[in-house]
Amino acid sequence: MADVARRAGVSAMTVSRALKGKGTVTPPTQDRILKAVQELGYVLDKSAGALSSKQTGFVSVLIPSLNNSNFSDTVQGISEVLDTEAMQVLIGTTGYSREREEAVIETMLQRRPEGIIVTGGKHTPRARTLLGQAGIPVIETWDMPAAPIDHVVGFSNAATIEDLLARLMFRGYRRIAFIEGEHGEDTRGHDRRAGYERAVEALGLERSCVISVGRPPITIEHGGGAVVRLVETWPEVEAVICVSDLSAFGAIMECHRRGWAVPERLAVAGFGDFEVSRFCWPSITTVSVGSRDLGRQAGRLMLEAITAMRTGTPLAPRRLNIPHTVIERDSTAVHRHPAATHQVA
Amino acid sequence: MADVARRAGVSAMTVSRALKGKGTVTPPTQDRILKAVQELGYVLDKSAGALSSKQTGFVSVLIPSLNNSNFSDTVQGISEVLDTEAMQVLIGTTGYSREREEAVIETMLQRRPEGIIVTGGKHTPRARTLLGQAGIPVIETWDMPAAPIDHVVGFSNAATIEDLLARLMFRGYRRIAFIEGEHGEDTRGHDRRAGYERAVEALGLERSCVISVGRPPITIEHGGGAVVRLVETWPEVEAVICVSDLSAFGAIMECHRRGWAVPERLAVAGFGDFEVSRFCWPSITTVSVGSRDLGRQAGRLMLEAITAMRTGTPLAPRRLNIPHTVIERDSTAVHRHPAATHQVA
DNA sequence: CTGCCGGATGGTATCGATAACAATTGACGG
DNA sequence: CCGTCAATTGTTATCGATACCATCCGGCAG
Numbered sequence: 001m002a003d004v005a006r007r008a009g010v011s012a013m014t015v016s017r018a019l020k021g022k023g024t025v026t027p028p029t030q031d032r033i034l035k036a037v038q039e040l041g042y043v044l045d046k047s048a049g050a051l052s053s054k055q056t057g058f059v060s061v062l063i064p065s066l067n068n069s070n071f072s073d074t075v076q077g078i079s080e081v082l083d084t085e086a087m088q089v090l091i092g093t094t095g096y097s098r099e100r101e102e103a104v105i106e107t108m109l110q111r112r113p114e115g116i117i118v119t120g121g122k123h124t125p126r127a128r129t130l131l132g133q134a135g136i137p138v139i140e141t142w143d144m145p146a147a148p149i150d151h152v153v154g155f156s157n158a159a160t161i162e163d164l165l166a167r168l169m170f171r172g173y174r175r176i177a178f179i180e181g182e183h184g185e186d187t188r189g190h191d192r193r194a195g196y197e198r199a200v201e202a203l204g205l206e207r208s209c210v211i212s213v214g215r216p217p218i219t220i221e222h223g224g225g226a227v228v229r230l231v232e233t234w235p236e237v238e239a240v241i242c243v244s245d246l247s248a249f250g251a252i253m254e255c256h257r258r259g260w261a262v263p264e265r266l267a268v269a270g271f272g273d274f275e276v277s278r279f280c281w282p283s284i285t286t287v288s289v290g291s292r293d294l295g296r297q298a299g300r301l302m303l304e305a306i307t308a309m310r311t312g313t314p315l316a317p318r319r320l321n322i323p324h325t326v327i328e329r330d331s332t333a334v335h336r337h338p339a340a341t342h343q344v345a
Numbered sequence: 346m347a348d349v350a351r352r353a354g355v356s357a358m359t360v361s362r363a364l365k366g367k368g369t370v371t372p373p374t375q376d377r378i379l380k381a382v383q384e385l386g387y388v389l390d391k392s393a394g395a396l397s398s399k400q401t402g403f404v405s406v407l408i409p410s411l412n413n414s415n416f417s418d419t420v421q422g423i424s425e426v427l428d429t430e431a432m433q434v435l436i437g438t439t440g441y442s443r444e445r446e447e448a449v450i451e452t453m454l455q456r457r458p459e460g461i462i463v464t465g466g467k468h469t470p471r472a473r474t475l476l477g478q479a480g481i482p483v484i485e486t487w488d489m490p491a492a493p494i495d496h497v498v499g500f501s502n503a504a505t506i507e508d509l510l511a512r513l514m515f516r517g518y519r520r521i522a523f524i525e526g527e528h529g530e531d532t533r534g535h536d537r538r539a540g541y542e543r544a545v546e547a548l549g550l551e552r553s554c555v556i557s558v559g560r561p562p563i564t565i566e567h568g569g570g571a572v573v574r575l576v577e578t579w580p581e582v583e584a585v586i587c588v589s590d591l592s593a594f595g596a597i598m599e600c601h602r603r604g605w606a607v608p609e610r611l612a613v614a615g616f617g618d619f620e621v622s623r624f625c626w627p628s629i630t631t632v633s634v635g636s637r638d639l640g641r642q643a644g645r646l647m648l649e650a651i652t653a654m655r656t657g658t659p660l661a662p663r664r665l666n667i668p669h670t671v672i673e674r675d676s677t678a679v680h681r682h683p684a685a686t687h688q689v690a
Numbered sequence: 691c692t693g694c695c696g697g698a699t700g701g702t703a704t705c706g707a708t709a710a711c712a713a714t715t716g717a718c719g720g
Numbered sequence: 721c722c723g724t725c726a727a728t729t730g731t732t733a734t735c736g737a738t739a740c741c742a743t744c745c746g747g748c749a750g
Contacts, residue, residue, distance in 0.1 A: 001736065011700045016738060024698060041478050046455040047401060048736035050392050051705045066421060072411040079438070088452070091436050093424070107433070110391040133386050220624040249621070256626040276594070276621060279565040281601040346706065356730050361708060369728060393706035396735045 001044075007036040019044055050112070055310070059302055060113040061089050062104055064096040064120075064186075065217055068246075070272045070291045071119065074141065077295020078117060078302070085303055087114070094119075096185045096216045102127040109134055114309070115302045121145025121154070122187045137305035137315065139298050142188060142289075144321065151305065153298040153320040157188045158195030160287045160324045164241060164269055165199040167326050171334075173239040173267060176200070177209035179218075179226040179251065180243040186216035189243045192271060196241060209234045218243055223250025228258070231266065238267060239332060245270035245277045248284050252331060267332040282330035289324045297322065346389075352381040364389055395457070400655070404647055405458040406434050407449055409441040409465075409531075410562055413591075415617045415636045416464065419486065422640020423462060423647070430648055432459070439464075441530045441561045447472040454479055459654070460647045466490025466499070467532045482650035482660065484643050487533060487634075489666065496650065498643040498665040502533045503540030505632045505669045509586060509614055510544040512671050513630075516679075518584040518612060521545070522554035524563075524571040524596065525588040531561035534588045537616060541586060554579045563588055568595025573603070576611065583612060584677060590615035590622045593629050597676060612677040627675035634669045642667065 005012045010029060018025045018033040025033070036042075050056040061078055063071040079089045092108055094101040102124045108116065115136050121143035123131070131138045131149050138150035143157065168176055178196045181189050193210065200208045211233070213226040223242055227250075230240060242248035248270030255262045262268055262282055270277060273288035297320055308315040350357045355374060363370045363378040370378070381387075395401040404427055408416040424434050437453055439446040447469045453461065460481050466488035468476070476483045476494050483495035488502065513521055523541045526534050538555065545553045556578070558571040568587055572595075575585060587593035593615030600607045607613055607627055615622060618633035642665055653660040 012736090013701080013738075014699060017699090020738095026698065029698085041474075043451070043454045043475075043479075045457055045736055047392050047395050047457055048705095049738065051396055051707090051736080052738040054705070056392060066411060066417040067414055069412055072417060076411060076438075086452075088435070088456070090433070093421075106388070107431075109388045111433070112390055112392055129386075130388075134388075220620055224624060250624050253624050253626040275565055279569060279595050279598050281598040357706090358708075358731080359729060362729090365708095371728065374728085390706055393735095394708065396706080396737090397708040399708095399735070 001042070004033065004036045004040055004042050007040065008032045056112045056114060057087050058090050058111055058113040059087050059306075060092060060108040060111070060116040062092045062094055062101060062108070062116070062118045064094050066091070066093055068217060069274055070244075070289075073291035074119075074295035074298070077292040077297075078299040079295075081296050081299030081303065087303070087306075098122065098124050098127070102130070105130050114306050115139070117141060117298055117302060119143075120187055121148065121152070123149075137302060137309060139302060139305075141294060141298055143191070144319075148317060148319065151301055151315070151318045151320075153294060153301060153318075153322065155289055155322045155324055156195075157191035158198065160271065160289070160326075161192045161195035161241060162199040162202075163324070164271075164285075164287050164326050165196060166203065167328065168239050168241070168267070168269065168332060169203050169205070171328075171332060173332070175206060175209070175234070175237045175239070177211065177230055177234060177237045177240040178243075179211050179213065179223065179230065179240055179247055181214055181216040181218040181222070182212050186218075186243075189216060189218070192243055209237055218247045220246050220250035220253075223247030224254035225250075227251035227254050227266070227268075231260065239263070240266060240268055242268065242270045245272045245274040245284060245286050248286070248331070249274075249276050249280055252280065252282070252284065263330070263332050263334045267334060269332055273327060277329070280331075282333070285329045285332040286327050287324050288327050289322055294322050346387070349378065349381045349385055349387050352385065353378045401457045401459060402432050403435050403456055403458040404432050404651075405437060405453040405456070405461040407437045407439055407446060407453070407461070407463045409439050411436070411438055413562060414619055415589075415634075418636035419464075419640035419643070422637040422642075423644040424640075426641050426644030426648065432648070432651075443467065443469050443472070447475070450475050459651045460484070462486060462643055462647060464488075465532055466493065466497070468494075482647060482654060484647060484650075486639060486643055488536070489664075493662060493664065496646055496660070496663045496665075498639060498646060498667065500634055500667045500669055501540075502536035503543065505616065505634070505671075506537045506540035506586060507544040507547075508669070509616075509630075509632050509671050510541060511548065512673065513584050513586070513612070513614065513677060514548050514550070516673075516677060518677070520551060520554070520579070520582045520584070522556065522575055522579060522582045522585040523588075524556045524558065524568065524575065524585055524592055526559055526561040526563040526567070527557050531563075531588075534561060534563070537588055554582055563592045565591050565595035565598075568592030569599035570595075572596035572599050572611070572613075576605065584608075585611060585613055587613065587615045590617045590619040590629060590631050593631070593676070594619075594621050594625055597625065597627070597629065608675070608677050608679045612679060614677055618672060622674070625676075627678070630674045630677040631672050632669050633672050634667055639667050 001012050005015045018030050092104040117139045119142050121140045140152050141154050143154045180193045211226045211230045214222045248268050269285040271287050273286045277284035277286050305315040346357050350360045363375050437449040462484045464487050466485045485497050486499050488499045525538045556571045556575045559567045593613050597607050614630040616632050618631045622629035622631050650660040
């Protein structure tokens with residue numbers, strides 16, 4: 001930077017001001033500086049800038065996996081918003097493990113992000129401590145924890161499945177099963193299953209039929225395996241809710257393979273409104289939470305919180321409840337009950 | 346850090362050494378320091394460390410989109426390897442645009458990454474200059490450019506499609522079409538199409554039938570729309586190669602919807618070996634380049650290059666050609682030609 | 691004509707860690 | 721009992737930019 005300053009005949013301080021558009025620099029000076037920058041091929045060093053200004057321009061985002069389009073959509077939404085303020089997203093993946101999450105949080109904090117967005121509301125005690133003491137805004141997403149660390153932009157996973165199940169019941173389905181991963185790791189999946197159990201009871205359905213397959217993340221393949229076990233175990237089941245659209249898709253494809261008509265023999269619903277669900281044949285009934293938009297909202301809240309933090313007045317914890325929508329499609333389009341008269345989307 | 350040093354009764358330098366396991370610190374001293382760190386809840390500041398050591402521990406990775414599992418798999422592979430050396434990946438997305446790429450590169454360089462991995466071998470002139478002058482290892486992936494900037498870990502997109510087309514021909518297909526996005530943006534898609542054209546000519550097929558739909562990225566939906574246009578335009582076509590598995594999937598689902606049997610009425614192949622292709626009904630013939638492994642190899646090369654760079658002896662440009670595999674599945678399983686006798690996987 | 695004011699620019703200290711080198715310590719052989 | 725060496729720890733300068741305050745300048749009111 002000193003080189004640039006010399007060449008432009010100004011001080012380093014003025015170069016710094018010119019480069020970030022802040023402060024006041026006379027147009028001719030500005031031009032001379034930019035020209036010098038150009039000629040020397042100089043590139044600003046933000047690490048150094050971060051050190052002195054204490055503003056790293058980073059926001060950390062932790063997600064279970066990049067390979068799940070729900071989460072990568074959320075990241076995209078966050079990035080979109082943060083880009084407008086020249087903030088950069090530092091992505092970390094936790095592999096659906098709380099221990100990994102703790103480790104990743106620790107690594108991330110060494111980079112001094114100005115805020116951190118995590119997926120889910122369940123964390124190891126140490127992770128909670130780390131986040132709480134970091135002195136930066138924290139946003140938990142994709143969940144609605146009872147005792148948030150700081151801000152929340154999420155929804156109740158249980159509630160989404162309760163609504164979905166109610167909708168299926170309204171359509172006339174009575175024997176409704178649930179396909180999920182084995183417990184312990186994927187807390188959001190666990191919550192959805194809890195919602196299923198609760199709804200089965202509340203709605204007075206006959207009994208709950210749950211098939212657990214594999215360790216999270218539950219894949220397309222798991223869905224296929226699970227639906228076979230389901231039909232063998234409880235042939236009378238009329239519909240099944242899968243913990244995610246991917247498993248629902250796998251289940252449907254396996255049904256095709258075996259000649260089980262969907263939805264006639266078995267109706268299938270998922271969660272997450274993945275792109276594949278909209279265009280699958282048959283299209284898949286699902287719950288949409290607007291992953292991308294969820295990300296945007298989290299991003300906006302984060303910007304606000306960071307601004308507040310810079311001003312010295314931390315933002316009081318916010319709690320944004322993202323609405324979800326049950327999207328009924330062809331995979332649950334058989335009306336088994338006379339009360340069902342709606343047109344299916 | 347000074348606080349920690351005081352509490353542990355040592356100098357800051359010793360704390361620094363203790364925290365990074367480098368140098369030599371007596372076990373009791375080490376313990377005292379770690380205890381002090383614990384008690385004070387101190388977290389190392391790597392930005393500051395980066396400034397003085399000139400090692401940021403960052404590697405930038407630029408991909409067109411997070412939403413494409415090929416690319417997110419590659420990132421995952423890269424991360425896996427870099428994690429072992431405590432290097433962090435800074436992801437940037439370019440939205441399939443070279444202009445965006447140029448802008449992202451510029452932003453990234455301000456963070457002083459120790460290496461940068463980009464997708465594709467086509468860049469704006471300025472982007473090339475920036476990368477070339479950055480003084481760090483550069484790896485181009487997912488392509489095999491004639492004039493690489495530095496290292497390459499990739500393959501020829503054209504060659505993959507040539508092989509795929511040859512395989513379809515061997516299976517007896519003669520009238521083979523291609524579905525792609527509109528040109529100009531997705532250079533890899535463009536290369537694949539070029540491979541198609543070349544193969545059609547080389548193999549003496551009747552003529553090339555190309556349907557172009559939408560701006561990249563080509564989605565599932567585009568595939569569905571394109572296949573309809575294809576069948577309307579050239580009813581005699583027997584097989585179609587889609588620029589990616591997603592569009593192939595969309596095409597197949599649309600065929601189901603319209604009662605066009607796959608592969609009997611129309612065989613469909615894709616590119617990329619997405620998870621969806623393996624479990625789709627019918628399973629989709631595709632070309633696999635092992636995205637995750639490609640990432641791992643790029644990661645390993647990057648580590649080597651960074652080590653070499655730190656030693657002061659830049660690594661001579663390497664050129665890793667990643668082998669691809671045509672995976673034949675049910676979506677092209679009709680044998681139209683007596684010569685075809687192989688078992689389909 | 692004088693003095694004040696605000697916009698533009700420069701000088702200096704500093705952010706938090708680490709590199710490089712200096713100093714200290716203890717062990718061991720002669 | 722002393723000198724030497726290696727292991728351990730401390731001291732100082734520095735990385736590159738920016739915050740903060742000082743300075744300079746021209747314009748304008750009185």
